[in-house]
Amino acid sequence: MLVQKYGGSSLRTLDRVRHAARRVAETQRTGRSVVVVVSARGTGTDDLLRLAADIGPARSGRELDQLLATGECESAALMALALDARGTPAISLTGHQAGIRATGRHGDALISEIGAARVRAALDGGEVAVVTGFQGVDRAGDVVTLGRGGSDTTAVALAARLRASACEIHTDVDGVFTADPRVLPAARRLPWVRPDVMAEMAFAGARILHTRCVELAAMEGVEVRVRNASSRAPGTTIAERWDERPLETRRAVTAVTHDTDVARVLVHCRDGRRDLAPEVFEALAAHGTVVDLVARSGPYEHEFRMGFTIRRGEADTVRAALHEVATAFGGGVHVDEDVGKVSVVGMGLLSRPEYTATLMSALAAAGIPTSWISTSQLRLSVIVPRERTVDAVATLHREFRLDRHEPPDATPAGSGRSATV
Structure with a gap:
């Protein structure tokens, strides 16, 4: 069994919906059972939020969730229709119909359990189950939405509940990179990332996956694969893996992330x-x-x-x-509000104090002012002026040699000590 999630950008136009349906159908023809989780198409959620704002201030979280949930319902129905048109039987299911129970406040609920009886019945009948992401139902029977990254979390939760072999997140980039490739063309795709490092990257600003999704995958042992919905690129696998390189000569720094929503x-x-x-x-x-x-x-x-x-x-x-x-x-x-957060993410960073020294020295040499720094084994974060955020990313990406493939041993420039980057 395989769970595939398609985000809003992957479904923005009807041609993209048909393309995604073709990939789903190809997967099912290999003999695998497939569950598809979908987000609202394109800017659908933002469009619905603007509609609500045009009506007036949203005083009822319940009614706003009722409205927002329709975006995923549209995507699920269109995907099921596109699959049917290709001769692949499919059924669309809302979060409620898929047995997704959630708890918490409207707009930011948490998945508490998944019944999945209708999902299993669809799969047993040879159908593709297309499930709406981002939503569940609370004890009162009302629709509640799951907040940021809700569809990714839905997909991982279903993969865990159904004991799927993997959860594929299909998006508009080729995988997880050493920095955001949209602002730094020198960024490299990472073939695999540890779940704890990916969770830290997500929290620190990487927009590929939400922290909740990665944390749930780690807790439930779900292998997550990030792939481009428009290409056959190999993508990035997020899972624990045995690394045969010598323990203390592995690259400690995995990526540089940034966040301007700070x-x-x-x-x-x-x-x-x-x-x-x-x-x-x-x-x-x-x-x-x-x-x-x-x-x-x-x-x-x-x-x-x-x-x-x-x-x-x-x-x-x-x-x-x-x-x-x-x-x-x-x-x-x-x-x-005129600040940005830049983070160096990896493993064992706190045990290597020269890395913090390298980070601060590199930014100072580039003339980038800094304030407020936080250090841990997984992340070094610093606050910079918002307009210098991208400059800081480029500086640190270059300083920690992330634009190069991993050497057997390396020393961060300017550290004055032997250390693996």
């Missing part, structure tokens, strides 16, 4: 004895806001200060809540 937030209060951190995190959690690069003042300082980054698109949503927390104690909130 805002830098500083919460401060003149009374250093008042710890606002619990209230700040509660306000962020109430809005489902994910934070990164968190730093705060210590207990013996005269002023409370806490800084972190959030998605720039969420700044207006949380600004008022954070302002209420801070001003109650004579403090305030400052939000800077």
Whole structure:
């Protein structure tokens, strides 16, 4: 059994829908059972959001989810019709019909279970099951959408539930690269990536897969393959693999990622004895806001200060809540939206302090100002001015020699120490 997911760009036109149907039909003819998960076509979700905005402020998350779910329903029905036209029997199923249960708030629900009885029945009957991504049904029987990356997560969840051999994510690029090839032509396709590294890349700005999808695949042991829907390129496989190279001469840095959907937030209060951190995190959690690069003042300082980054698109949503927390104690909130986050992602980075030194030295030599840095074994992240984000990506990609195929041993330029890049 194989699960294939086709994104919005892969289905943007009817010709692309027919092309995707042809690939699905070819796969089924090899004797495999195929489940297809689809997103809304092209800019369908954004178009529906604009329609809702034209009507007026969306006060009901339920009604907005009812509207957004129609985009995937259209894609699923068109895919099933295209398969039928090719002589391949198919049935389209909504998230509810496929038995996808979800929990949580509208617009950002989590998959809790998948019944999949109708999916199995379709496969047993020789049909291709075409399932709507991005949606499920809650305990009340209402449609709930899964938020960013929801269709990818649907595909992986179905692959796990059905014990499929793999989950293929068909998109508009040839796989996962050492940097975004749309901004850095020198970026190289990676034939395979470890799941934990891919999850970190996704969180740090790589737009190929969403973090939730990769995390679920790692937990359930699902092999994910990222492929171009328009070509026969081999793509990238995301799975644990045995590496025969000597343990400490493997390349530690896998990729450089960037994210311009970032805002830098500083919460401060003149009374250093008042710890606002619990209230700040509660306000962020109430809005489902994910934070990164968190730093705060210590207990013996005269002023409370806490800084972190959030998605720039969420700044207006949380600004008022954070302002209420801070001003109650004579403090305030400052939000800077003119920044970008650049990250070096790999394995064992914290154990190699020369890598952080190389990152900072390279950016300084390029005249790129930096602020707020975070380090871990999987990721080194730094904040730069938004207009210099792409320059920073190019600088670090070159400094860590990611434009070259992996040598048996290498030293990052300027590190002054022997280390594998």
